[in-house]
Amino acid sequence: MLPKDAAAAEGKVNVQINGKWYRFPKGTRIADACNSVGAHVPCFCYHPKLSVAGSCRMCLVEQGMPPRLAPGATPQYNEDGYQTISWMPRAVIACANTVAENMGIRTDSKLTSEARRGVLEFLLSNHPLDCPICDQAGECKLQEYTADYGRGTHRFTESKTKKGKNLSIGPRVNLDQERCVLCRRCVRFMKEIVGEEVLGVVGRGTHNAIACYPGTELDSNYSMNVVDICPVGAMTSKDFRFKMRVWFLKSTPTIDVTNGTGTNINIWTREQQVYRITPRQNDEVNSCWMPDDARLAYKYINAPARLTTPLVRTDAGADQRPSTWDATIGLVTEQLHKCAPTEVAMIASARMTNEELYMVRALAKQLGITKLDIVPRTGEADDLLVSADRNPNSTGAKLILGKEGKGLRTIRNGVRNGSIRFLIALGEDLTSEEAGFTAEDLAGLDYLLCVSHSENATTKAADVVLPGVTFAEKYGTMINVAGRIQRLNKAIEPMGEARSDWDIYRSISQSLGCDCVNVIACPSPMAVLEQMALEFEPMHGLTWGNIGNEGKAIIETGVTIPLIEREKAKK
């Protein structure tokens, strides 16, 4: 059987790339095929999630096909079963063309590199070459490809075309038209993914420039994605501009916690400081995109309001004072022992990781309390990535605690009618709109214990405050609205004396006398996960490793992510 028939049987074609034969599904773009086997194809305008523009011409490759047969002639095959390839004198673009049977591609030939050298020189000719002050420096395609295909010397000595610089085109994005290579990724993104034609190209020829119509703005909640997809420094984030050179930043893959979608992200940090968040591709969750509000939801991590040490109030009416962990845990244990379990309620959070929720369950069990729930949190869905569920782990809370927030009202009423005298608030500000408690409610309690990463009205009213961590400082897993379990990774160390929340709950349980080895002997969130994998049916077989950076679908929730559904429908 000839290779072509073998390939055809699996719906594939044989393609020779740089002398080696590979098999790809029919319809694969040459660029994707080459990239998948390590023959990197440089692209500016091509983006796998957008329509093909084919205009930057950077991805030119030498291509060949078997010679056209004379009428009546039969194809000749060599000993490996392939036809000889006759190479075309002109390079073709790898982004718009798809692979075909017995096609040959050369990404490293003289023809290919000369074509790319030529194109790159053109792109640099009117470029301001202001890398020293450009935010894109370090992650700029133009820089990257210049290292590969640059001449090293200037041949363009004429005056450059002048265009607009430092233009505010929206509340979060700035535009430099001179740096732009006119790939139109931003235009296509806004039109095709967001569905708002707010950006366009104006002018013609060398005066072509990206613009928005005066009086309109690039103010979509997805506007900052254009900064990510801009291959050069034309679109910059107002939030990140001039803050830090990207090569000093470390990126940590984790997930967003602002809503139930669980958008995959990278957190970019230097030492203990978070500088920015960017989306991380996951075609089952968020494709390549993320909403702006989620991207900017990192400021609280390094804010002065962070709690860095345990706080206790030993006398009613006195100020809170800092304490040590050992003393505080001891105090808490003593205080909780005094409480009648029927008079205690615990409010946990669907913002917790599964591991934290598991430890919350153990703590509740240890205390023997039944009044336990989470704070539900909903908003408007945007038909793209923002889910109506604004808690990142409602699915996990339902699975582990069996709670969806339905009992919150009963607890509130219990506090108000005096049947609940002791309240434990874990990771929630009870005075928030969603939780619905008032300052008077809290003031009327006999005892309020609170775990929180930042100061808020609840921590101020609390008798004991234990400092927890934000999502950037913890390992753990969450299950998104679609039932996909995903990992959070620690990007920075906990602030000051703050401790991982799961560990806090475990310590209290232990101090209260918990002797369950599955709880007290857990050394890490990964171990908690393994314990849960034994206990909860949907989690069977899960380990930290096999969830991977992409996550795993474990529960059928019937909920889908609109943007992902649309993307799948397009295929």
Next chain:
Amino acid sequence: MSETPNAIEAVSAPIPSPGEQYFPKFKVTPALVKEAQALVAQYPEGKEQSAVLPIIHMIQEKFGYICPESMPWIAEMCKSTPIHVAGIVTFYPGIHRKCPGKFHFRVCRTIACAMGGGEELLAHICKKIGVDPASLTDEEPMGISEDGMFSIEAVECLANCGFGPNVMVNDALHQEMTPAKADKLITFLKKNTINA
């Protein structure tokens, strides 16, 4: 808006021109809407955007140029967006963002006409109507006389290469133009308010 519009503001910033006195000011009337709708109706259903150019031509014919106020209206008429219309308006040299004079000269300077003296003719007419030829640039191709009577623009090929240099005055083509003939024409136009 700042004194000199930035590159974004410039997309729809008004460009004052003395030619405006010879044209009515853009105003949306029921009749105008009807006319635009008729142009849209020429094209298959759902392809309203095809009428962008026809509507632009209609506006330009009536009001002399595409003023900033008209762009969002055009977008509305053909179910498009203002930035899209601006992309079209700024692309084509035949669409004016600045009001031309009562008599708009288009002097061809492409190879055949240039060989026949198109460049010199352009300079001559510029001088005659009081426009500095150096002020005509890619970004601002149109020069206009102080009284708004005459405007001039260098254009590329008018497709009458055998009989250059060619000059279009409004809709009429004048071939084998010479400085002397141009002088005569300008004098004639000055005397006669009707289109030559």
Next chain:
Amino acid sequence: MSDITYLPGKEPHPKETRRIFRNINREGYTPSIKCFMKDGGYETLKKVMEMEPADVIAEVKKSGLRGRGGAGFPTGVKWTFIPRGNTKPVYLVCNCDESEPGTFKDRFIVHQDPHQLLEGMIIACYAVQAHFAVIYMREEFPEAAQIVQKAIKEAEKAGFLGENILGKGFDLKIVLHRGAGAYICGEETGLINSIEGVRPYPRIKPPFFPAAIGLYGCPTIVNNVESLCQVRQVMMRGGEAYAAEGAQRSPGTRIIGVSGDVKRPGVYEIISGSITYGELLYDICGGPKKGRSFKAIIPGGASAKVMRCDEVLKGRNPDGSVRKMTIFDVPMDLDSIAQHGSMSGSGGVIVMDDTRSMPKMLNNLNRFFAWESCGQCSPCREGNPWMLKLSTRICEGKGAPEDVDLLKSVADNICGRTVCAFGEACSWPTQAFTTKFRDEFLALTKPINAEKPHSPEAAEARKFLTRED
């Protein structure tokens, strides 16, 4: 009305054969339908409507008719590219954007004989079963727009357009769509985008023909004005008879526009291949102006590669032997000149005599191409202004000899790497001018010679400027 006198006059030259131009400049002939019908107009359509559409396509294929827009692709073959089993509507677009410098033939048809075009279009629409057609007319023909618009109304009234044409159950609507002064709209996919109301960026290939995916994503046939008039001729005379006349591989008549330094520039219709460039320029056009001699010819519109008149070309005799010849011996068909490295394109012949500075000519063309580049793809957008800046600098006497090589190299970097054929159109002139007239460019690289490239001093300086490569 403009003062067009429509040279070359009422009496055609004996070497001309006027078919498409039969009624151009004819005494008393007006663009009205009355005039056209008195002359046998719409009779061919009546005949065609009796035939099966597939037979019409077969007839056009048989005729060997090749497109007159510049690329010379067989018209009938193009029509068969509509995908088999197509269920989408088919559109036909008439390309009347005539914007290649040096070309000025379609102007006469749409100004003086619009019904000829309409009849050709209706025949073509019937053949490909298009019920919606667009005439894309360049903005610089405002009078023709009115004339054609009127002609469409007349044809509708006479029952040749609209619903149930000639009672045969065939419907057709023709819309006149005006451009707005962009050369790129002559590129068929740019033109389609212009009709769709988006920026007229040419589309990426493949698909190589809009017959597969064109206007509104539907199969679309784009034909030049002259091509559609030729279709009428084919159906009038029969495919076989049409194929028998003129050059074997490009039969029929051709309309040639001659501009530049000849005694009688103008438009001439000749039988394809029946005369040579020499006969055209010396006999029909009367030779060079007094006291001058021909220096260079651009044989097919501004983007064709320039030919030196003293260039010795290799021609092939019927017996296969090689003979020496010049451009004046090359026959005027679609292919012959291509064998000598240029192209006959859209039939615009631009002639330059010995008074012309070739760098200046090139600079003019570079300005044209820099101005007309749509800016979609990088090589063309960035390369054209660069070539313009270089040639301007050379013409101003501010260039170095290396700049001439650089200029050529920039053109080489554009050619073959762009979305559309504009890349070739803009780089061929530079490649040809800098290669064939290299000495003139080098001479200008000394400031003293900038204004007088042909002076003895310049000739002297040139000796030392020519570098060995």
